[in-house]
Amino acid sequence: MQAILEIKNLSVSFNTAQGELQAVRDVSFSLNKGEVFAIVGESGCGKSVLCKTIMKLLPDNGFIKGGSILVNGTDITNYCQKDMECLRRKVFSMVLQDPMTSLDPSVCIGKQIAEAVKICNPKMKHNAIYNRVIELMTLVGITNPEYRYKLYPHNFSGGMLQRTVIAMALASEPKILFADEPTTSLDVTIQSQILNLLKDIQKKFQTAIVFVSHDLGVIARVADRIAVMYAGKIVEIGTSEDIFYNSRHPYTWGLMRSLPYFAKNGEELYTIPGMPPVLINPPIGDAFACRNKYALNIDYEEMPPMFKVSDTHYAATWLLDKRAPKICPDIFPPFVLHSCTVPDTRQDEKNSCNISTDTLLDVQHLSQYFKLGKNNVVKAADDLSFQIRRGEIFGLVGESGSGKSTVARCIMNIYKPFLGQILYKGINICDRKQFFKNRKMLQSSRQMIFQDSASSLDKHMTVADIIAEPMKICNIKPKRGSFRNEAEFQLYYVGMDKSYLDKYPDELSGGMRQRVAIARALSMEPELLVADEPVASLDVSLQSQIINLFKHLQSEHGFSFLFIAHDLSVVRYLCDRVGVMYKGKLVEVAPVNELFENPLHPYTKALLSSVPIPDPQREMEKTMLEWREND
Amino acid sequence: MINKNPYLYYSRKILIFILSVFLLSIAVFYVARLAPGDALFSYYGSRVEKMSPKERERAEKKLGLDAPIHIQYIRWLENAAHGNFGISFKYKTDVLEVIKERLPNTLLLGGIGFLFIFILSPMLGILCILHNGKWLDKLICKVGTIISCIPEFWMSLVLILIFAINLKWFPSSGAYFIGREGDIWGRILHLILPMTVVIASHLWYYAYMVRNRLLREIGTGYVLLEKSVGFSKRSIIFKHCLRNVLPSYLSIMAISLPHIMGGTYIVETVFSYPGIGTLSYESARYKDYNLLMVLCIMSGTVVILCNIIAQIIDERIDPRIRESETARIMEVSDV
Numbered sequence: 001m002q003a004i005l006e007i008k009n010l011s012v013s014f015n016t017a018q019g020e021l022q023a024v025r026d027v028s029f030s031l032n033k034g035e036v037f038a039i040v041g042e043s044g045c046g047k048s049v050l051c052k053t054i055m056k057l058l059p060d061n062g063f064i065k066g067g068s069i070l071v072n073g074t075d076i077t078n079y080c081q082k083d084m085e086c087l088r089r090k091v092f093s094m095v096l097q098d099p100m101t102s103l104d105p106s107v108c109i110g111k112q113i114a115e116a117v118k119i120c121n122p123k124m125k126h127n128a129i130y131n132r133v134i135e136l137m138t139l140v141g142i143t144n145p146e147y148r149y150k151l152y153p154h155n156f157s158g159g160m161l162q163r164t165v166i167a168m169a170l171a172s173e174p175k176i177l178f179a180d181e182p183t184t185s186l187d188v189t190i191q192s193q194i195l196n197l198l199k200d201i202q203k204k205f206q207t208a209i210v211f212v213s214h215d216l217g218v219i220a221r222v223a224d225r226i227a228v229m230y231a232g233k234i235v236e237i238g239t240s241e242d243i244f245y246n247s248r249h250p251y252t253w254g255l256m257r258s259l260p261y262f263a264k265n266g267e268e269l270y271t272i273p274g275m276p277p278v279l280i281n282p283p284i285g286d287a288f289a290c291r292n293k294y295a296l297n298i299d300y301e302e303m304p305p306m307f308k309v310s311d312t313h314y315a316a317t318w319l320l321d322k323r324a325p326k327i328c329p330d331i332f333p334p335f336v337l338h339s340c341t342v343p344d345t346r347q348d349e350k351n352s353c354n355i356s357t358d359t360l361l362d363v364q365h366l367s368q369y370f371k372l373g374k375n376n377v378v379k380a381a382d383d384l385s386f387q388i389r390r391g392e393i394f395g396l397v398g399e400s401g402s403g404k405s406t407v408a409r410c411i412m413n414i415y416k417p418f419l420g421q422i423l424y425k426g427i428n429i430c431d432r433k434q435f436f437k438n439r440k441m442l443q444s445s446r447q448m449i450f451q452d453s454a455s456s457l458d459k460h461m462t463v464a465d466i467i468a469e470p471m472k473i474c475n476i477k478p479k480r481g482s483f484r485n486e487a488e489f490q491l492y493y494v495g496m497d498k499s500y501l502d503k504y505p506d507e508l509s510g511g512m513r514q515r516v517a518i519a520r521a522l523s524m525e526p527e528l529l530v531a532d533e534p535v536a537s538l539d540v541s542l543q544s545q546i547i548n549l550f551k552h553l554q555s556e557h558g559f560s561f562l563f564i565a566h567d568l569s570v571v572r573y574l575c576d577r578v579g580v581m582y583k584g585k586l587v588e589v590a591p592v593n594e595l596f597e598n599p600l601h602p603y604t605k606a607l608l609s610s611v612p613i614p615d616p617q618r619e620m621e622k623t624m625l626e627w628r629e630n631d
Numbered sequence: 632m633i634n635k636n637p638y639l640y641y642s643r644k645i646l647i648f649i650l651s652v653f654l655l656s657i658a659v660f661y662v663a664r665l666a667p668g669d670a671l672f673s674y675y676g677s678r679v680e681k682m683s684p685k686e687r688e689r690a691e692k693k694l695g696l697d698a699p700i701h702i703q704y705i706r707w708l709e710n711a712a713h714g715n716f717g718i719s720f721k722y723k724t725d726v727l728e729v730i731k732e733r734l735p736n737t738l739l740l741g742g743i744g745f746l747f748i749f750i751l752s753p754m755l756g757i758l759c760i761l762h763n764g765k766w767l768d769k770l771i772c773k774v775g776t777i778i779s780c781i782p783e784f785w786m787s788l789v790l791i792l793i794f795a796i797n798l799k800w801f802p803s804s805g806a807y808f809i810g811r812e813g814d815i816w817g818r819i820l821h822l823i824l825p826m827t828v829v830i831a832s833h834l835w836y837y838a839y840m841v842r843n844r845l846l847r848e849i850g851t852g853y854v855l856l857e858k859s860v861g862f863s864k865r866s867i868i869f870k871h872c873l874r875n876v877l878p879s880y881l882s883i884m885a886i887s888l889p890h891i892m893g894g895t896y897i898v899e900t901v902f903s904y905p906g907i908g909t910l911s912y913e914s915a916r917y918k919d920y921n922l923l924m925v926l927c928i929m930s931g932t933v934v935i936l937c938n939i940i941a942q943i944i945d946e947r948i949d950p951r952i953r954e955s956e957t958a959r960i961m962e963v964s965d966v
Contacts, residue, residue, distance in 0.1 A: 057858055060764060081863070089861030101852035104871045115870075116860045168860055178859075 004175055004208060005031035005054070010067035012046070012053045019280045023049040025232040026067070031176065034206035036199075038223035038240075040213060040255070042276060042539040046232040047212045051178045054210075055092050056084045071176075089120045093169035097181040099161035103153040109164050110149030113137065116171035136167040141197060158400075159190035166197065173205065180212045187399040187566065192610040192624060195221050214539060216259060217569075217612030220244060221619045225312070228252050231277050231287035237306075238313030240616045248307075248315040250292045258544040259614055260573040268551070269544035269573070275509060286318070294319060294327050360560045361388040361411065361528060365420035368406050380406040382584040383420070388528070393554060393561040395575030395592070397568060397607070403584040404564045408530050411562065412448050424528070444474050447521035451533040453513035457505040457520075464501040467491065467520050474524070490519040494549060511542035515549070522553065530562045535570060547574055568611045572596055580604045644939055655931040656924065660704050663915075663923055694720070707924070717921035721913065726921050729910070730929075736806050737899070737906035740822060741892040744829035748891060749884055752834055753873075756841025760849070760868060772842075775835030783894060787828045787901040794824060804903035825898045833891050841880060848872040878945050885941035889934040 012024035024046045031037050039047045052058050054069055056079065068077045071091060079087065096102045103112060113133045118124060124132070137145035140163040153161060162182060169177055179198065183191040199222055202209050213219050219226060219240075226243040228236040228251065236249040247253060256262065257270035274291040277283055286292070289299035298304075298318050307320035318324055368381040380403040388394045396404050409415045411422055413429055421428050428434050429442060447470075450456040457466055467490050468483035478486040488498045494515040505513055514534060521529060531550075535543045547570060554561055565571050571578055572592055579589045580601065588601040599605045602625075609625040675682070675690065682690065691697045695706060710717065716726045755775075759768045795803035801824050802808070808817045848854070849872060857867045896908030903909065907926065914922040 055859055057855060085861050085863055088859055092859065094856065094859035096852050096856055098852055102856045104853045104857075104875065106875050107871065115862075119861050165856060168856065172861065 002033055003030040004033050004072055005210075006070040006073075007050075007054070008068045008070070010050070010053065010069065011065040012049055012058070012062060013065045014059075015061045015063075016280070022065075022279050022282055023062070023232055024053065025279075025282065027229075027232075027234050028067075029227055029234065029237060031208050031210065033175075034202065034208055035224045036202055036209045036211055036222050038211040038213065038219040038226045039229055040216060040219050040226060041229035042214060042541065044276060044279075045229045046279075047229055048180050050229075051094070051180050051210060051212060055088065055094060055178065056081070057094075089172050091175045093172055093174035093177050095162070095165050095169055095177065095179045095182045098185050099158050099165055100153075100185070102165050103161060105153050108150050108152050109156065110137075110145075113164065113167050113171060116168040120172040132171075133167075136170060137164075139170065139201075140164070140167045141193070142167070157190075158186050159193060162186065162190075162194055163197065166194075166201070170201065170205075174207060177201075177207050177209045178212070179209055181214070182211075183218060184213070184215070188568070188612075189399060189607060189610045189626075191218070192221075192612070195612075196624075198222060215612065216255065216540070216614040217261070217619075220614050220616045221612050223616075228255070231282060232279055233287065233316065235288065235317070236313075236315040238309070238315075242310065242313040244614070244616055246309070246313070248309055248313075248320060249288075249317045250294050250319070251288045252315075254291075255540060256614070258541045259569065260544065260547065260567075261569040261614055263573050269548050271545045271548065272541040286316075296324060358390045359387045360390045360392075360425065361562075362423040363387070363407070363411070363420070364423065366407065366410060366417050366422060367419035368403070368410055368415060369418050379403075379584045381410065381417070384581075384584075384586045385420075386579055386586060386589055388560050388562060390527075390560055391554075391558045392577060393563055393575045395571040395578040396562065396564045396581060397566060397571055397578060398581030400566065401583075402581040404581055405532055406584075407581075408448070408532050408562065408564055411528075412446060412530055413442070440474060444470070444476070444524045445527040447524055447526040447529050449514075449517050449521050449529065449531040449534045451536050453510060453517050453537075454505065456517055457513060459505055462502050462504060463487070463491065463508075463516050466505070466516060467523050470520060470524050476524075486523065487519075490523045491516075493522065493553070494519045509542075510538055511545060514538065514542075514546055518546075518549065518553070522557070525557070526559055528560045528562065530564075532564045533566065534563075536566065543570070550574060568596075568608065580607065644943070648935055648939060651935045652928065652932055655935075656708075656928055657704065659924060659927040659931075660707065661700060663918070663920055664700055664703075666918070716925050719914075719922040720919045721917055721922070726925050729922060730907070730925060733906050733910050736904065737892070737895060737908060739818075740825055740829065740899070740904065740906060741895040743822075744826050744833075744895065745888060745891050747826075747830050748834050748837060751830075752837035753841045753880065755834070755838035756845060757868065757873075759838070759842040760845045761865065763846070772839070775839060778831055779833075779835040781832070783828055783832050783897050784901050786832060787825070787898055790824050790828060791902070806905050821904075825895070825902045825904055828898050829891065829895055833887075833894060837880075837884070837887070840883065841876065844876040844879060845872055848875055881944045882941035885937045885944060888937045889930060892933065893930070 007030070008028050010024060010027045011022065014021040014023055027046075027050060029037070039050065041047050049058070049062070053062075053064060056076075064077060068075050070076070071087070076084070076087065103109070107115075110130075110133055113136055114129050117129050117132050117136070121129075121132075133149065134145045137148065142148055142160060142163055148156075153164075156164065166182075177198075182198070183194050186194060195218065198209060198211075201207055209222075211219065211222055223240045225239050226237070227234045228243065228247075228249065230251050236243065236247060236252050238246075243252060244256075247256065251272075254270070254272040258272060260269060263269050272291055273293075277287050277290075283289070283300075284303070285301050286295070286299040286304050289295040292299065296318050304316045304318045304321075306314040306316050308314055309320065319327055363384060363386050366381050366384040367379070370378045370380055382403075384407060386394070396407065398404050406415065410417045411424075411429075413435065417430055421430050423429075424442065424446070427438050427442070435442065461469070464484055464487040467487040468478075471478060471483065471486065480486050480489055484501065488501060491498065491500060496512065496515055496519075500508070500512070500516075505516070508516065518534075534550075535546050538546060550561070550563075551574060563571065563575055575592050577589065578592050578595050580587050580595070580603065582603045588595065588599065588604045590600075595604065596608065599608055606625045609622065613619050613622065688697070695703065698706070707717070718724060719726050719729050722729050755771060759771050762768045791803045794800045802821055803824075806818065806821050808814060845868065849868070853871065854867055857871065858864070862870075895906065896911060898904070899906045899908030900912055907929075910922070911926045911930075913919070914926060
């Protein structure tokens with residue numbers, strides 16, 4: 001096989017106010033014709049920078065420090081922008097993460113694709129361009145293209161927009177397609193459609209795809225070869241089978257193990273201790289050494305070279321050196337097999353001890369409509385009824401726009417429901433009179449955690465103030481003397497020490513911020529905690545830390561928990577009962593095991609089948625179900 | 632909304648306009664009369680001081696200042712509806728006649744100034760973006776910041792000192808050489824200094840705004856995507872970014888039109904340029920009620936009209952606002 005793209009010892013740095021940030025360090029790999037090459041790693045590990053470097057789309061403060069980029073054997077490292085523009089028209093194309101922003105909002109879809117077609121074939125006639133656009137739109141699965149040609153991006157849904165972006169990328173008949181987290185902002189069902197589309201394109205046109213993602217499940221679905229990146233370096237590279245069934249680097253082990261999908265019954269999720277290093281002055285030795293429990297002395301002193309495992313498989317860890325002690329990781333292989341087949345006993349034992357039959361929250365026929373104009377009413381919630389018992393973790397899953405957040409907001413009294421009622425401890429919270437009578441109790445015993453911790457914490461308040469604020473608002477006397485002591489205690493409870501008390505949210509990492517948000521919610525000792533996608537914006541290893549924390553806190557406090565998520569593996573791991581929402585309707589409510597093993601509603605079946613499994617073999621074998629409602 | 636029923640749409644806009652002007656006239660009428668000062672002074676001059684109370688009463692009755700304010704207003708409104716806006720106390724002729732004489736001068740100064748700003752500021756903004764981060768961009772930004780910090784009256788004085796008094800290139804005041812009103816060259820010479828002040832004090836703000844909007848636009852995802860397709864930065868800016876910046880630019884310029892016209896008032900006063908600005912200043916100072924009313928309503932009408940125009944521009948250009956009433960997201964699953 002012939003390599004169409006070769007990267008040799010590439011290093012990329014950014015000039016920042018704090019100094020030189022080494023985003024990509026000494027990366028080498030090659031890309032063969034028609035293969036899907038996946039790059040996986042946590043955020044900030046340099047995956048996107050690597051792609052942008054190859055396309056020369058770095059921001060102004062970024063520069064190539066060393067190494068070379070070869071396309072079909074020609075060195076393009078020093079190409080100027082003009083040459084690159086030419087190359088981008090012929091060889092490269094790109095699909096970005098967020099389809100909502102990657103199209104010009106004021107130009108219609110067809111015209112945008114037509115522009116891309118025209119710049120790649122400047123001599124094409126007007127009619128020919130139009131035909132080509134229609135052909136491209138059909139190719140990427142946009143039905144009724146003649147009608148949709150004239151629509152604007154705001155008329156399209158996320159999945160359709162991503163299809164349009166792919167159509168634009170294909171206009172140039174690229175040899176290499178960079179897909180930078182193309183499905184991260186899409187729903188699972190749409191995600192699987194887009195992944196199928198990319199796979200089809202790769203087969204049809206022999207296009208090589210560089211697929212960047214943090215989701216191992218997605219990667220298992222599409223990748224032929226995988227590179228694992230950590231702190232700007234490729235730490236392990238190999239075929240899909242090599243990485244999933246025979247990985248050698250401790251970081252890869254950590255990534256795999258922290259997936260909720262692989263959690264054994266009732267066990268805590270595995271977490272990688274510590275934080276990724278800051279790349280302004282990266283450590284001398286192996287950057288992963290301080291988080292690695294198998295680290296050897298040499299790891300702290302010298303960078304490990306790439307050791308050869310097999311012809312296709314390389315890993316950069318001293319553990320593969322001849323002199324290193326033989327280590328058998330406690331999870332591999334074949335860890336995959338017992339995750340799904342062994343019946344889960346966790347629920348039954350929990351049911352008996354923790355959850356009472358007492359209903360805490362009773363949602364009855366809840367409906368919430370939003371008016372978007374005279375004849376356009378969105379039914380965000382449509383006749384929903386469910387109960388949450390005391391001490392229960394209730395999961396709510398569904399696509400974006402299915403009304404999950406609306407339900408949460410109605411429960412928290414942020415929206416006033418249009419119809420129906422919500423009984424909390426027998427109090428109808430939608431009724432003004434009853435609400436004001438019990439206002440204090442209702443406010444303090446229900447707490448909420450949001451998805452984006454950066455925007456849900458006030459930037460100008462210290463952590464201590466943030467945690468103590470709800471108590472001050474409700475005029476609660478601190479049990480432990482002062483508000484500061486109380487804040488310290490709550491912080492300790494979520495696994496942070498008192499050195500964080502005087503820091504501001506901007507100084508904390510995403511995971512830490514989410515912990516502060518949790519501490520704030522828990523400081524009121526709530527009986528009902530509503531969490532709206534609390535882990536969706538976190539990396540895999542952080543996500544497992546937070547989920548462990550939730551589980552731990554819930555078993556200690558015994559609060560009821562409404563957990564909203566779109567990630568089904570998290571829900572499966574954490575929740576006792578699950579409700580599935582589709583277009584504002586609750587289509588199925590069942591205990592978690594029953595739902596996952598024996599889904600009744602066709603939508604639930606389709607949803608479950610589209611969840612990517614981080615195991616290439618199972619991914620290949622499984623069948624996709626599709627379902628749509630007949631209107 | 633426009634597409635649905637254009638008649639309803641525009642008639643509603645017109646109704647809003649009329650209502651605003653009506654409310655404005657009430658406010659100006661009351662506020663002007665509440666302010667301290669003697670209105671008779673502007674008509675009778677220093678004679679007022681020697682008047683006996685009886686004479687005063689008669690004079691007030693003659694000018695219609697004896698009734699309570701609301702009666703006066705209703706009287707004024709009746710006459711105004713017939714096109715009679717009264718006489719100016721100071722000039723003792725019909726108000727409209729006084730304004731008619733001065734209006735072209737202001738329109739010339741403000742209008743041409745506005746046109747220059749309107750064209751030059753996007754050009755400067757685009758120039759900055761094309762040279763983003765390089766010396767030209769920095770120079771334009773720095774110079775702009777400094778100049779826009781200088782107050783208009785001070786800049787006018789400095790320019791008069793340098794170009795009119797020391798260098799004697801341009802005249803320091805007036806709109807034409809005395810006795811040669813038809814001399815076009817003379818008029819142009821008189822226009823240059825005030826025009827420079829009007830343009831220099833406003834231009835930078837709008838250029839800076841265009842630059843910042845474009846900069847934000849360039850940071851969005853679609854620019855990256857277009858680049859990856861193979862477009863050059865220049866063509867993306869002209870084809871896409873500019874189009875997205877344009878609606879907000881147009882609407883801001885429409886709102887700014889009265890602001891820039893208002894800026895000429897100060898400049899007119901300093902240069903003793905016989906325009907609406909000096910007239911408004913005098914009429915407010917000497918309590919020339921009838922003149923003040925018409926001038927205020929005129930300026931107010933321009934402000935309200937420009938706001939409505941800005942809104943219409945916004946709705947016409949941006950497809951999202953255009954369709955916001957009937958927006959419907961396509962179904963996800965119909966693939």
